[in-house]
Amino acid sequence: MSDINLEKNILEDKIKGLSDQEIGIKYNVNLKFIEKSIIKNLGINVSNPIKIKSNTCPTKFIKKLSPKDFNLEQNTVWSFKSRGTWATHNGNYRGNWSPYIPRNIILKYSKEQDLVLDYFCGSGTTAVEAKLLNRNFIGIDINENAIKLAQENINFNFLFKTATGTSEVLNSSGISIDLKIGDARELHFIKDNSIDLICSHPPYANIVKYTHNNNNDLSNYEVNDFINEIEKVAIESYRILKNGKYCSILIGDMRKNKNVIPLGFWTIEKFLKAGFTLKELIIKRQHNCKTTGFWYTNSIKYNFLLLAHEYLAVFEKSNDAMIKNHSSEKLNSISYNKINKIKFIKNDNIQQESTTVWIFDKENWLNNTLNNLIKRYGNNNYSIYNNDYNSKKRCELLIYFYDNNFNDFNNNFDNYLEKEGILAIICEDIRLDNDIIFSTPIQIEKHFSKNEKLKIKEIILIQIKDLNNPTKKNQNLNIQHKYIIVYKMA
Numbered sequence: 001m002s003d004i005n006l007e008k009n010i011l012e013d014k015i016k017g018l019s020d021q022e023i024g025i026k027y028n029v030n031l032k033f034i035e036k037s038i039i040k041n042l043g044i045n046v047s048n049p050i051k052i053k054s055n056t057c058p059t060k061f062i063k064k065l066s067p068k069d070f071n072l073e074q075n076t077v078w079s080f081k082s083r084g085t086w087a088t089h090n091g092n093y094r095g096n097w098s099p100y101i102p103r104n105i106i107l108k109y110s111k112e113q114d115l116v117l118d119y120f121c122g123s124g125t126t127a128v129e130a131k132l133l134n135r136n137f138i139g140i141d142i143n144e145n146a147i148k149l150a151q152e153n154i155n156f157n158f159l160f161k162t163a164t165g166t167s168e169v170l171n172s173s174g175i176s177i178d179l180k181i182g183d184a185r186e187l188h189f190i191k192d193n194s195i196d197l198i199c200s201h202p203p204y205a206n207i208v209k210y211t212h213n214n215n216n217d218l219s220n221y222e223v224n225d226f227i228n229e230i231e232k233v234a235i236e237s238y239r240i241l242k243n244g245k246y247c248s249i250l251i252g253d254m255r256k257n258k259n260v261i262p263l264g265f266w267t268i269e270k271f272l273k274a275g276f277t278l279k280e281l282i283i284k285r286q287h288n289c290k291t292t293g294f295w296y297t298n299s300i301k302y303n304f305l306l307l308a309h310e311y312l313a314v315f316e317k318s319n320d321a322m323i324k325n326h327s328s329e330k331l332n333s334i335s336y337n338k339i340n341k342i343k344f345i346k347n348d349n350i351q352q353e354s355t356t357v358w359i360f361d362k363e364n365w366l367n368n369t370l371n372n373l374i375k376r377y378g379n380n381n382y383s384i385y386n387n388d389y390n391s392k393k394r395c396e397l398l399i400y401f402y403d404n405n406f407n408d409f410n411n412n413f414d415n416y417l418e419k420e421g422i423l424a425i426i427c428e429d430i431r432l433d434n435d436i437i438f439s440t441p442i443q444i445e446k447h448f449s450k451n452e453k454l455k456i457k458e459i460i461l462i463q464i465k466d467l468n469n470p471t472k473k474n475q476n477l478n479i480q481h482k483y484i485i486v487y488k489m490a
């Protein structure tokens with residue numbers, strides 16, 4: 001069968017209601033091929049083509065305006081087990097984000113009647129939240145079919161039950177929602193300093209594709225080109241945002257040949273280079289990765305972790321030179337959580353983690369972290385540099401606690417490691433006196449990126465739960481995570 005006929009048959013079967021798995025078995029194709037068939041034939045990447053309606057879709061009346069028992073997030077690790085199905089939200093558009101994310105961002109960083117922008121609008125999740133929360137909104141997407149879908153999704157009115165039992169329809173009043181085809185890299189129709197909040201979710205290089213052969217779709221770009229193009233988006237964002245306002249971007253990492261490509265850190269660096277400072281660096285947990293059976297076994301067997309987190313960076317546009325200088329390279333004043341002598345109890349029976357997010361209690365995070373690293377990377381031959389390091393022996397695994405002092409260690413680490421040895425650096429995000437976040441993992445990645453001998457194998461997040469201390473209600477989020485950057489020697 002020719003590829004064209006195969007693609008048509010696949011689409012027909014999708015419309016008949018066959019699952020991706022059934023289609024995969026029937027035609028011996030993978031998910032990427034199924035996605036390609038849908039995009040080429042429908043012009044949009046959706047998991048269920050039946051749900052795509054015509055343009056003349058009538059206004060929907062919704063009863064559920066918000067999630068049940070909603071509270072604003074207070075910590076830096078966000079986790080939404082169910083993606084959220086209030087209003088018109090659904091998961092049909094591939095790679096769309098959970099509405100809990102724009103809801104939190106819009107509520108925390110803007111007020112009613114403000115102007116919110118999402119320049120990677122997709123199916124309009126942010127648009128729906130802007131409408132529900134009474135914000136003006138501009139949504140832009142490169143794909144006209146995504147804009148049509150977003151238009152359909154915002155075409156709703158609210159339905160309320162009155163005390164007498166009759167129903168009443170209310171329109172959200174006085175706000176405008178403007179959805180249009182456009183390119184996030186070139187927003188000439190938006191004036192300088194005119195947007196109150198940017199809240200957006202770019203494609204991640206070429207992980208999920210959104211269009212077929214569209215040269216302006218960033219989901220069709222390979223990593224290095226993608227990063228160059230995202231820099232243009234960052235520069236435009238800085239131009240159009242009002243001073244003192246916020247821009248939030250969700251971005252994840254990629255895996256290639258068992259190594260990690262730190263797309264998240266590289267994207268954040270481009271926004272910092274454009275002039276922004278980092279207000280928050282939030283870890284968004286992903287729940288769609290499989291942590292049992294086949295995947296768990298393979299993660300141990302081939303020694304890789306399943307990517308289970310993304311980064312939600314909140315940038316601030318500030319012209320205040322004081323703030324900028326402070327957040328740049330002057331780091332001497334930062335107080336790191338120094339770990340002097342570690343009381344470490346080896347535990348060979350530890351249950352090994354299989355994803356990139358490790359969740360531990362405050363009391364035992366260090367022991368669990370070290371035991372997990374040792375079991376995975378260096379059971380017989382490991383050293384904890386800041387603790388017991390003996391320079392005479394080379395080891396399989398060297399664990400290093402970053403405390404802003406690479407002096408005695410710096411680029412000589414290869415003298416301490418065996419061939420193909422693992423260097424695991426434990427580090428953290430730090431809030432400076434002026435409330436800005438200084439992210440040491442991003443600096444470490446930058447520091448070692450020119451070193452040909454090291455390849456990043458994993459970026460692991462440790463979520464540290466303090467069960468005794470209830471979350472503080474704070475203007476800033478409570479930093480609840482640390483990182484382990486795992487390098488492998490070439």
Ligand SMILES: C[S@@+](CC[C@H](N)C(=O)[O-])C[C@H]1O[C@@H](n2cnc3c(N)ncnc32)[C@H](O)[C@@H]1O
Binds near residue numbers: 120
């Ligand atoms: C991850 S999706 C956004 C999903 C959206 N948050 C939602 O919930 O539906 C990324 C979107 O970026 C769009 N896109 C890709 N390149 C673009 C560009 N240069 N300018 C604007 N949009 C672009 C894609 O068409 C896709 O809809």
